[in-house]
Amino acid sequence: MPNWTEILIHHSASPADTPWDGIVAYHVTPPPRGRGWRAVGYHFGIAKQGDGYAVQTGRSLIMPGAHCPGHNSTALGVCLVGDFTTEAPPAAQLWVAADLCADLCRRFDVRATHIRPHRAFRKTECPGKAFTDSLFARFRQSVLDRMTHG
Secondary structure (H helix, E strand, O other): OOOOOEEEEEEOOOOOOOOHHHHHHHHHOOOOOOOOOOOOOOOEEEEEEOOEEEEEEOOOOOOOOOOOOOOOOOEEEEEEOOOOOOOOOOHHHHHHHHHHHHHHHHHHOOOHHHEEEHHHOOOOOOOOOOOOHHHHHHHHHHHHHHHHHO
């Protein structure tokens, strides 16, 4: 298993109601209709389920990710399904993501300060311009609060 030392947050840049299975299918379908990978690039997704959001299983934790070159062997990839270019992620989706990240931090001894947006390492807006740095800082703090207060 890779030595996980960080968590990278992404957005799917797709409609909020995109099914997780559709993202997985795009990643594993051969080109030109997909990427042709052996598994979805992210280890987890946070997608709509009924009236709320739920954690979706992605790439096996024994496999490096395929979500950020240079960090795939050290960073767990978490994809929030939706496009946060003009609107911020819904609070309910961030809540589920924070719970997941707190669990991953405890499980793999990752510091909350090592939860970063994809754009920290690539020339991209991911996880979206509306997922601002100040909102990301509040998200990271909510993860830390969960880790320290249960």
